[in-house]
Amino acid sequence: MPDREAIGCFPENRPDKKNPLDLALLFFFSITTVVCSLLLSLIIAAAAFTRYIIGGDLYGFEEWVKLFAFWLYFMGGAYGAYNNTHVSADVVDSYMKDGFLKRATVFLRNLITSGISILFTWYGYDFFMFGFMGPLGTGIALPRTTVWQIPLWTSYLAVFLGLIFMTYYFTMRMLQSLRDLIRGGNS
Numbered sequence: 001m002p003d004r005e006a007i008g009c010f011p012e013n014r015p016d017k018k019n020p021l022d023l024a025l026l027f028f029f030s031i032t033t034v035v036c037s038l039l040l041s042l043i044i045a046a047a048a049f050t051r052y053i054i055g056g057d058l059y060g061f062e063e064w065v066k067l068f069a070f071w072l073y074f075m076g077g078a079y080g081a082y083n084n085t086h087v088s089a090d091v092v093d094s095y096m097k098d099g100f101l102k103r104a105t106v107f108l109r110n111l112i113t114s115g116i117s118i119l120f121t122w123y124g125y126d127f128f129m130f131g132f133m134g135p136l137g138t139g140i141a142l143p144r145t146t147v148w149q150i151p152l153w154t155s156y157l158a159v160f161l162g163l164i165f166m167t168y169y170f171t172m173r174m175l176q177s178l179r180d181l182i183r184g185g186n187s
Contacts, residue, residue, distance in 0.1 A: 022082070025165065029079040036072035040065060060147030070155040074162025081169035088113065103181045110174035117170045121163040128153060128160040 018026075043065055047058040080086040089109055096102040131153030134142045143152040 026079070026082065029075045029082075029165075032075040033072055033079065036068040036075075040068050040072065043068070060145075063145040063148050063150055067150060067155050067158075070158040074158045075165075078162050078165035078169070081166040081173075084169075084173060086166075100181075100184070103177070103184075107174070107177040107181045110170065110177045114167065114170045114174040117163065117167040121160070121167045124156075124160040124163040128156040131156040 043061055047061045050056045050058040077086065090106075093102050093105045093109065096105060129137075131143055131151065133139050144150060145152065
């Protein structure tokens, strides 16, 4: 499929303009998700080969799988928030006729999504700081994985960053729907 056709497949899902920050973030999300997908595939294939062909055990591979899975899921979630392809409660407004009520429903949905995302981002911050500063908040006795001693904040950082970016894009979408609600026009 030529690039022009691919770009035009779902134009309503993408923001109107891509600023340099969005371009940099999309590059980061893309690289992170591709690299994590490849690493997860390799690790799981190596574990299966080791277990079922060689008859051994790839001890502690689950720790790496969890780390890469967190980065994959949350950077993929941020990418989905940018494209507006995340799971959402848009069934109701898809059956509504264009007009004020539909625009109000879209705004309300986006407001709720942004509010919940902000709440989870706050929890994500606490989660990250627990892993980064330790249970006492002193930076001593940081939680680590059992076998490889990977600091858990490396996984918690993926959660926190993913939630920050999701909140950013959800809030931008909410502000756009507020603008559409005030200005009127097609929803």
